[in-house]
Amino acid sequence: MVKKSKIYQMTIIGVMAAVICILGPLSIPIGVVPVTFTNLAIYFSLYALGIKRGTVSYLIYMLIGFIGLPVFSNFSGGPSKLLGPTGGFIIGFIFMAAISGYFIDCFFNSRALCFLGMVLGMAVCYAFGTIWLSYQGKLTIGAAVAVGVTPFILGDLIKILIAAVLGPQIRKRLMKAGLF
Secondary structure, three states, rough: OOOOOOOHHHHHHHHHHHHHHHOOOOEEEEOOOOHHHHHHHHHHHHHOHHHHHHHHHHHHHHHHHHHOOOOOOHHHHOHHHHOOOOHHHHOOOOHHHHHHHHHHHOOOOOOOHHHHHHHHHHHHHHHHHHHHHHHHHOOOOHHHHHHHHHHHHHHHHHHHHHHHHHHHHHHHHHHOOOOO
16 A cells, blocks of 8 residues: 555545445434444445544544534434444444454455455444343343344345445555555
């Protein structure tokens, strides 16, 4: 990777945090846990920035939401969102970004391994979200899985597939332009 200035790096991290802020609030309410495009935006940021800067862009998004700006699902924000029933998923996205980013960076030329890494990252996110949803909602783990995971598996696999197909193209174009 070409060494870029700190200003350049901060700028692209900020741009990807903004992309996550734009896609994050867009959601389809289907129950306690809505379908969001946050994970798709994170996958694209990982392809565009790599593991470290991609994860930092998500952390910035999370901080923006934590301080109250309406960037979380259904245009919500604030500490109550992180402490609420879906907070475990928001925290789980940090680990999803790290795991997925590792696979994307290390196995960039293998769509299958990148897909596997994103699935593993999503599974870890599901684990965090399920445990917290179970605790907050006073649900059994099985009930939390039924409400917070099962309805989302197909959609999340589709988002992962989209990222696995389009992400390498994004990175290749950035590399060709000397921006990655």
